[in-house]
Amino acid sequence: MEKPACATVFVPLRIGPSHKSEQGSQLLFGEKYSIIDKSHNWIKVRNEFDGYEGWIDNDHHHYFMTDDDTRSVVLSHRAVFQDEKGNSLYLEPGSELYNYNEDGSSFTAGGRKYVSGSKIKLCPPEESLTETSMRFLNAPYLWGGRTSSGMDCSGFTQIVYKIHGHSLPRDSFRQAEIGNTISFLGEARAGDLLFFDNDKGEISHVGILLNEDSIIHGSGVVRIDRIDHQGIFNPDSNKYTHRLRVIKRVI
Numbered sequence: 001m002e003k004p005a006c007a008t009v010f011v012p013l014r015i016g017p018s019h020k021s022e023q024g025s026q027l028l029f030g031e032k033y034s035i036i037d038k039s040h041n042w043i044k045v046r047n048e049f050d051g052y053e054g055w056i057d058n059d060h061h062h063y064f065m066t067d068d069d070t071r072s073v074v075l076s077h078r079a080v081f082q083d084e085k086g087n088s089l090y091l092e093p094g095s096e097l098y099n100y101n102e103d104g105s106s107f108t109a110g111g112r113k114y115v116s117g118s119k120i121k122l123c124p125p126e127e128s129l130t131e132t133s134m135r136f137l138n139a140p141y142l143w144g145g146r147t148s149s150g151m152d153c154s155g156f157t158q159i160v161y162k163i164h165g166h167s168l169p170r171d172s173f174r175q176a177e178i179g180n181t182i183s184f185l186g187e188a189r190a191g192d193l194l195f196f197d198n199d200k201g202e203i204s205h206v207g208i209l210l211n212e213d214s215i216i217h218g219s220g221v222v223r224i225d226r227i228d229h230q231g232i233f234n235p236d237s238n239k240y241t242h243r244l245r246v247i248k249r250v251i
Contacts, residue, residue, distance in 0.1 A: 013054025
């Protein structure tokens with residue numbers, strides 16, 4: 001069955017049918033979605049990749065139809081393609097391409113051909129998960145963001161894992177519900193997910209373990225900080241900023 005797939009670099013998914021409503025997530029190019037509701041000029045959709053639901057402005061409802069389950073996931077940052085009219089398309093890591101040419105130079109979507117002047121790196125990458133995470137260093141924090149131009153903590157972990165062929169839920173508290181629990185930090189290994197709670201005891205933050213005492217996570221920007229059994233220590237503020245709650249191994 002054909003499904004619409006996002007035909008722009010990304011589309012904001014808002015929690016309500018208004019531009020004043022906060023962004024909860026984003027659809028990336030090529031991600032399929034289902035329409036589940038409508039309200040005036042707004043459409044409520046469900047991202048088929050992670051099940052996240054949100055509202056998009058009908059003016060952002062640019063899409064192509066596909067029933068192809070075989071897709072390639074982009075690794076390159078801001079992969080550049082052009083259509084037959086010379087219009088440029090800058091794709092983010094995690095974007096999905098269908099009918100991709102094996103020589104790594106073109107793909108088609110909605111009957112339109114897009115061509116790149118150089119071979120675009122696709123997944124799976126020839127690098128470790130932690131090496132992939134380093135590609136996003138200094139990406140600014142953006143609530144609901146999933147691109148290197150702006151991402152939140154769980155958007156960061158989700159895209160890194162997506163690049164390596166694993167689907168994580170969209171929100172940190174949902175991500176904490178999957179995988180195998182690791183009892184102690186000393187037993188964790190690079191690539192494990194570390195979760196942190198707030199004063200109410202709710203999971204509110206997530207990062208990726210780099211090594212025995214370092215974590216990469218989205219806080220202000222995607223950054224590297226020290227981690228121990230208490231939590232994340234920020235050398236800039238000289239204090240602990242996040243309290244460690246649970247460690248999960250997904251891969």
